[in-house]
């Protein structure tokens with residue numbers, strides 16, 4: 001196995017994971033080429049709640065001030081309503097003392113801001129080009145783009161192409177073997193995500209999460225007039241729902257008595273986006289052949305509001321590991337092994353606790369028992385959540 005050559009590092013995907021990785025590699029002095037199939041600014045299905053854990057990373061990437069300047073101000077309260085409409089109150093300053101707030105940030109703005117930062121640091125960004133094939137010949141990767149006969153090549157690539165990672169999809173279609181028998185290691189989540197922006201009249205930007213039979217949903221104001229509505233439904237419930245927002249709300253979040261007053265104030269301003277076949281929170285796959293960040297590495301349980309922080313943090317972690325690997329003269333395979341170990345050390349326990357947390361909190365029976373007794377323990381439990 002040869003040590004990696006100092007050619008440009010290729011990143012597939014310019015969402016938060018890909019941009020964070022590109023920015024940090026550029027900060028460390030590496031030439032980077034980033035390819036995204038979309039033209040930015042682009043939409044992204046998301047609850048748009050950016051947890052406190054994202055703030056130190058945004059700070060280290062040099063973008064926190066810009067993000068704060070375009071945000072609707074700090075989110076300081078999270079309200080979790082059990083299926084019976086009983087409320088738990090969580091303060092975001094229990095999660096982190098140094099960055100005691102969350103933000104509600106439209107992805108169109110946030111992702112574009114980070115990608116622009118990467119561009120200003122010299123990252124070559126190729127937009128509107130899809131990676132359609134990936135081959136590994138000896139120690140070099142070759143990426144084929146949809147509308148260019150030329151292939152991009154590098155000894156080091158990073159997969160940041162999101163939860164339906166194109167690179168792993170290619171491997172499933174047998175065009176290139178990037179993972180060993182992926183099905184064996186996957187726990188496929190069949191839930192359906194639904195999201196849209198709605199008009200709302202509100203003076204607060206607190207996050208309200210509502211559990212109901214067949215899923216949960218969040219209402220997160222992103223300005224005084226617009227809120228993000230995001231639902232997470234079991235496939236059984238999603239199949240039953242007729243088309244249209246009123247029917248969707250009626251069959252899902254309206255089941256929760258505490259949500260009804262919010263819903264009367266909502267007015268739709270755009271069609272909703274849906275995403276299905278999402279991966280469940282699962283333990284790290286040992287079969288990955290490519291350094292992967294964000295959702296391409298592991299799709300974090302949406303309930304946790306940790307997906308964006310995870311994407312940013314894994315992007316930076318991958319950049320640090322690649323830097324270390326170049327300094328040590330590692331091959332790509334050794335770099336991947338090093339990153340995988342670091343990933344387990346940094347995120348392993350946290351991911352297991354998120355997984356357990358979702359199961360505990362979303363069971364209606366446990367909710368009934370837990371809601372009255374949890375409040376005194378919440379500061380301690382939310383600090384553990386980090």
Ligand SMILES: Cc1cc2nc3c(=O)[nH]c(=O)nc-3n(C[C@H](O)[C@H](O)[C@H](O)COP(=O)(O)OP(=O)(O)OC[C@H]3O[C@@H](n4cnc5c(N)ncnc54)[C@H](O)[C@@H]3O)c2cc1C
Nearest residue numbers: 013015016017037047048049131162166193294295307308
């Ligand atoms: C319903 C739902 C609600 C959520 N709510 C929240 C929330 O409130 N808070 C939170 O923190 N997280 C939330 N998440 C999770 C969060 O959205 C993701 O974890 C995060 O977007 C992952 O970022 P990423 O950079 O890994 O991937 P993405 O943001 O998906 O970026 C991947 C990029 O890769 C590009 N790409 C894909 N394939 C190719 C290809 N072949 N060639 C070139 N480019 C390609 C795409 O265009 C895209 O720009 C939610 C997720 C879901 C499903």
